[in-house]
Amino acid sequence: MNKQNKVLIVNGSPRRSKNCSKIIENITKKLEENKINYEVLNIYKMDIDYCTACGYCERTGKCVIKDDMTPLYEDFDKSIGTIVVSPMFFQSISTKVKTLVDRTQVFYSSKYILKKPSIDVKKERRGMFIAVGGQPKYENQFLGGQLVMDLFFKCINTKLISNVYMSNSDEVPFDENKVFQEELNGAVINYIKEINDLM
Template sequence: MIKIKAVCIIGSPRNNGSTALVVDKIIKGMEEAGVVVRRYVLGYLNINYCEGCNYCYSMRKCKQHDDMNAIFEDLLESDVVLVASPSYWGDVTGQLKVFFDRSTPYCDTGEGGNIVPEGKYGISVAIRAGQRKNETNHIIDTIEHYFGHLNIKPIERFTMENIHDLGNFEGREDELKQAYAIGFNIKKAIERNMIKGKII
């Protein structure tokens, strides 16, 4: 049996907010399907700003030492990378933007190109308080742009609008079931691709 690993990155300042609730539904599905999951909440981690020094372009590592190291150790070993963000002014959170910036040592813009192994699959999640879906779609596009620079193939996306607080999930159980299903079915999707020996 193929062992599937996932790293789930919640780009929120809160561990128990709306975005975390949705991601935890996906994680529950993953774990019940036998996926090994590591969960990170960026608001609880020590991740410094990118200094723009360009050290990473040639050295392929950051000269700073903080919690990015642990996250990327897990990311490089994972088959699935989930990135989630609430909408802050129609975009990803500041915490997630800093995380993206600090991922530069591993992306395809450095000397020698991409150093992230092939065969990784991405799940994008966006939650917002307002009604317009174009804002959550913009966040999804931003996350998938990030995936593109790290050799991660987007295979699932999930959005919810009109979520201002946890009380707004009432009556929306069907959507949360969809989130759970994304997690539960991901292992079968990955196994099919691995058995074929290529990304499709």
Template sequence: MSFLIINASPRKNKNCHQAVEQIKDIFDGNSVDYKILNIWDMNIEYCNACGYCNQNGICHIKDDMKDLYKEFDLSKGTIVVSPVYFDCIPAKLKSLIDRTQAFYASKYILKKPSIDRNKHRMGFFISVGGSKVYKTQFLASQIVVDFFYKSINTKLIDNLYISNTDEVEIKDNEKALEDIKKISIRLIKEVGL
């Protein structure tokens, strides 16, 4: 597997889906392997801070995260496409990110990483806001996602913030489509595919 593309929106065929489709088309056109994770269709429980991973380096919860831990480790990178909910990411994405505490615990508490820390992985983040741009629209999302990329040992090469999608959908926003294309191509080149 090459890349994981996380679609963090529950809305089918809307703006995040349109951004994912643009990435998919670029990857298909460049023969890049990928897997799309529509996380709202997945069973991902909340982290309950039980401390199991602090002692064992893995999470004890049996759900779809069990396979995702392996996929993050095997991937060449991860792309997150997320809507903005109250200046941050949706709860489902936050749950996925919180569950990567198992990687953090294995690396920093137990000093026995459960993810290959020497593997060269790269990714980027697309945050989609329906309203017109305002100063803090993407701030909280970015802070959380920065920690996520560190947890999964992936270099975050770029962030793309797309505002005003309630009025202009991504599929009709030539600048947004071009920016997605540029970042996707850059990602392909930087990982050497």
């Protein structure tokens, strides 16, 4: 598959056919209608090991761990955008998404420590973060995940243009949440416009 100008969609949920999966189905349908190339990364099915802060990337600009994360470095580099869809675990992103984020330390080290970026810093990319919280809406419900995502999108040199939050999913799932569906639809339409402007 051509890796150039592809939107990467990170499915950060371990649950099948639940809210995150249905949100992604909604997004991919709209991408297909607009003939935008994409790939869904079901990371809970991937072998992505934890960053151990060994310092190897600070010396070499590469990760010493060889697993399913290894080809994703090129995927992020060649991509035109990334969408992360994650449930909230203890007021942050899911465990596997955090593992993925930590492994992008490679990009951080190459850019800011070695001053030799391993990702094309001149290429424009667009990002979107979608988080699903089980509890009813409350202040700062998504702040923990947002802070991590802000750093993640900076590491992968992608401009984060939209954050979409769904609360109370335990009581009102995506299929029944018409207000959130409308909000998501508007965000996706805007995202597609931004992607088309880059093509």
